[in-house]
Amino acid sequence: MSRYGATKPTEYLTVDPRFPFPHTSEPTRCQVTPQIFDYARGDRSTGGEEVEQRLEQARKACTGCPVAAACLRWALVNHPAARLGVWAATTPRERTQLRKRISDRLGPDWINVLADQDQARREQAATARHNPLTVTQARIVRLDREVNGPMPRPLTPGEQQRNRELLLAGVRSPYPAKKFAEAS
Ligand code: SF4
Structure with missing residues (x-):
């Protein structure tokens, strides 16, 4: 899995330029070890114990990330670029629910x-x-x-x-x- 911050931005042609990915002075965990953030579509029924363990690892890594809030915002807005994997400790399904909630509200x-x-x-x-x-x-x-x-x-x-x-x-x-x- 590639990560936005660890790859060339031009690889993501569908990102909204009004929401740049948050900058960090040090590489984030998802850039250093992107494999633990690879979570397919986020449906637990499709994954086994190994997938579940990776999910928990990714959640813990995101919890301590200094740009977690901005990362979540980016992932919610840029659904095509962040449709898979864990972003800001959320699975794809959880982000879908969040988008619906924000849409209902705003x-x-x-x-x-x-x-x-x-x-x-x-x-x-x-x-x-x-x-x-x-x-x-x-x-x-x-x-x-x-x-x-x-x-x-x-x-x-x-x-x-x-x-x-x-x-x-x-x-x-x-x-x-x-x-x-x-x-x-
Ligand atoms: S919150 Fe998680 S997914 Fe987002 S930049 Fe930080 S480590 Fe990566």
């Missing part, structure tokens, strides 16, 4: 929503480098709670739009983290 064009969020974050960082993104981080944590919290019913398009607006508002808000916490 709408079918959720990838564009995330790209807009990234763009807004970059713009804010460029104009306010002296002020760390504490508010953004707090709002992203809140969004994460919303995304991963229980969803008793499918959201309406209006509710999805509200989530999108909250997402972008969280990135752009000038309020300090304390105020955000008080408002939450």
